[in-house]
Amino acid sequence: MSVEAREWVWEHSASRGVARLVLLSIADRVADDQCVSWASLSSLAQRTNASVSTVREAIERLRLSGELKQLADLVGPQRSTVYRLPLAAEAIAHARRAQQEADGDTAVSDEPASPAELQLSVLRRYGIRRREVPDSPAGVRKPAGADTGRSRRKPAGRRARHTHSGVPATGTQNRSEPDLNRRYSSSGAAVLAAAEWTVDPATHTWARQQGHLDRLGEQGLQAADAKWRAHRAGHAPRPADAWAADWRAWVAREHAPSRPNLYAVPGQSPAAPGGMTRAETHTAALLAALDEPTGTEG
Template identity: 60%
Template sequence: MSVDAREWGWEHSSSKGVARLVLLSIADRVPDEHCVAWASLASLVTRTNASRTAVRTALAALAESGELELLDHLDGPQRTSVYRLPRAAAWLAKVAEAAKDDPDAYVEPPTASDPVPELDQEAEKKLRRYGIWPKKGKESDPSRRNPTGAESDPPRRNPPPRRAGIRTVEGTDSAPQNRSKPKVNRRYSSAAVIPVADWRVDPASRAWADQHGHLARLGEAGLHAADAKWRAHRADFKPRPAAAWAADWRSWIARENSPASGRPNRYAVPDNGGPSATGGMTRAEAHTAALLAALGEPTGEGAAAQ
């Protein structure tokens, strides 16, 4: 139903600027055809990205224009304010009435003279499922904690103000109270960080290598060799989330050259069984050997024998 209320706001509301954002933010929470919704000032400030003063001014302007009504006899969750969009409710009632005879009937645009449906007690009872209740203080009002309205039921307590109450020394795991102990891994709060040695090629990364032709280009052995080189070069890196390691691994595989027979591997990892490990050459010697091999000159012990 919030879709219909938002559509009215977009198409027929005369509000502008911050007032329009406030109206649409409230319309986004409308649960049924009565166009009643709760909203706190803090939530409206966050949603509209406006100042508290600007939001208060917008609420006053909307109320003056007749597009918003404060229902001061109702409370939302945590005693938040409850509002109604009366003209939106009138428009939806007009559309529903026309649809009874012809679902495709043309409906005239809303006007200020369109009657607003009455918000009776039955409609207010339905609002309780959305956390909207009558304010305390009337004998006829049932208790919020006990829908039957038993006298023994305690009234709902007012929420404590921010930064009030007794804080434990330890705090909690999810929100530490001690400011000297900030949360760790704030950037990757939704994923645990691991060292590269603990990361394994996941099925999605292997499917990516196959889909982009890297598996066919490098071959199974070449892919394993490239993986070993990547791990050796990342051994000293700080732990990262698995998704970050996967992205870095794919970037490495995409840049890896196809293995060629008859020439040494210029980037072979020490002790991986490659030419540099077998011959015990340094990287400079391996580069020299690769150059001589390309020119057809003998290298290593064969050159010494000649």
């Protein structure tokens, strides 16, 4: 039955982004045509690779759209929250009714196809039961009145704390999404091809602070970027920070257009450009030396 619920989400849900992933995760646990499921915030956050606050916001959007309903009077396994996909349940009920009519089933009733009441006896098979509110051990509390001489005081509220282990309380829409070059990844690390990586503000600031923007000029920097992308087109996808480090090393050893290479003149100690390792500096000096005239050219 979870297959039909998931198919409804894929084909008919108007949800997007994390809200769609949350709805798919809830539909994955639907057990029958009532489209009732259970899930905790922490499990949804882990399955969608999002923060708890992002999952909360997604659930609220789904509730407002009518695609998800929270059943507050029911509780699932391990006191998890119980949800229902009412629109999916209605669509499945209509499909069942149409199939019965097509098969010539004369026992089809004239009642609406949308299921009105939940069958709790069936839901108990899946660990879903009615929420029980325990009574006070001392019975009904005696209200404060004139006989005690004390006013009724509101108890001090507990300090809210994050109880969902393994997932962040707040954060970006998805933990696998860096602030730039965002890309979903089930492994938890954002990987992308070189052509998909864009020069983020931090990298552009680095190029300006290290003097590469003045050395190459805006057009020269763009030419170096285009050359880098052409050489990296066939490389395997990498995380965004790996591409950023590779791009910086490339720009640091790029020759300025119609200008001599000032940091790799033979006979002098090359000054290491900012942000380069010793190995990258030696490689840049070797490449510069190969371009120097030797005086033996014909």
